[in-house]
Amino acid sequence: MGSALKIKRPLTHNIYKKDFPLLHDTHPQLHYLDNAATTHKPQSVIDAIVDAYSQTYGPIHRGLYPLAEAATAAYEEARETLAHFIGAASSKELIFTRSATEAINLVAQGWARPRLREGDCIWVTRMEHHSNFLPWQRICSQKGADLKIVELKEDGMLDWESAEGLFDRPTRLIVLTQVSNVLGVENPVRAICAKAQQAGIPVLVDGAQAVGHQPVNVRELDCDFFTFSGHKMYGPTGIGALYGKIERLEEMEPLLLGGGIVDQVDDRHFTLGSIPERFEAGSPNLAGAIGFAAAANYLLEIGLAQVHTQVSQLSRAALDALSQCPDIRLLPGRNTQRHTIISFIVDGIHPHDLAQIAGEAGVAIRAGHHCCQPLMNTLGLNGTARLSLGLYNDAADVDALLLALDQARRLIG
């Protein structure tokens, strides 16, 4: 089995791979299928980071000399670019954070904590990453609130119908991921936001696995908060963003206090500065912001619709090929639609063994619980193997995985 099993070839020559020096030049033999963990960087992003340090580097919002002003302008331009990238009404609504994780924690501690009361509810879903689960679990426990969970249906989609009381009064916030980092499915964010809006309940959407892979417009989604990270959309690590509707941000307190966020400070009091600066204490990550914006520009130039179509085609072909293997169980089943992420288990082969054998064959996939233990517990699994596709992948990458699977079967199965 398998070695003859080649995927239908929707993409034999990838024109974008040459933009990524690590994959094209340094490791041309590597088949990188771990894009849900992190993505590689195009040369334009690397150049932008180098330029940030070699040409425009200086203090932001702090200096009155030309270089400081240039640095500030570059930082604010990056904010504009990213706000535009996700369709925010204004760049004021985009706050730079260290990561999507930090953005979620900012909302948990800065927005939810001051207004959550005993008996209130926060709804999360069964498929949340720990980063969008633990902050809510903690805040509910701290405030005597209920953490409620929207469960899964057989097909891997969320069972919104059974989420009793979701839009009722005790619910103070609904939290959900746009695309699951394990199951790959996309949630009906727009519909949930519309109903929540009618009930006056804010919604936070974790967009880490959606942004950069498909067109995203936060105003069309009509969510209150939206979080995403740079390094999962071909940008640098160490930077992420929180989008919030301006009226929500006005209600939110900063997570960190320090330089750059205040108007006035005396011995006993301080007054907060304007939005978004009040949420960005400490010297901002200039090179990170510039690299992040460069990634957005890179994707805008290609077109997010094109990115989405290309990767979806490859993903469908990979799904078809894997579903032909009788010893492979897809999670969820074959008929559930997904975009860039495919989780599976192979009979008799521990996911860690599979990932290691694949790794030695030059194929990078992920194995384990993917930071989704509540989901794994529900599925009754300890882990899965996961392939996740990016812009630079092509049919050869998926074929290499199919070969590696064969090797694993011979060695371990």
Next chain:
Amino acid sequence: MTTHQLYKDVLLDHYRHPRNKGNLDGARVVGRGSNPRCGDEIEVGLFSHGNMLDRVQFRGRGCSICIAAASMMSEALSGRSKTEAAQLSVVMHRWFGNGNGAKVEPTPPALEALSAVREYPARRKCVMLCWEALSEALFALDQTLRPL
């Protein structure tokens, strides 16, 4: 065939044909090691009289390395004293316990093939699961043999 490949073959053989794997009924003590990150779980039973470990047996589920390591450990320890087992456990913790800087110790030939795993820091925990279970069992048997 490289030494590395030879070691890998030894590991695979232990995985495919694990030694001393099975029922722990009648064991003097049983210790448990688990890795919540991957759900792997090994129980080690000591069949002993006096200071001697007549037989070391294990059961559980895990990846190939986890099972192979437990099988190799059971072979290396059966017929040894509990003090020797505790000493070997210290060696193994030094060998695999502390990241890349872990001190390389001379190992008994029966465990040498595990050196193939040293280059995969992410898998070291898999090797050590059975040794953690052993530590727990030895401590239950003799309180002077404190787990590390």
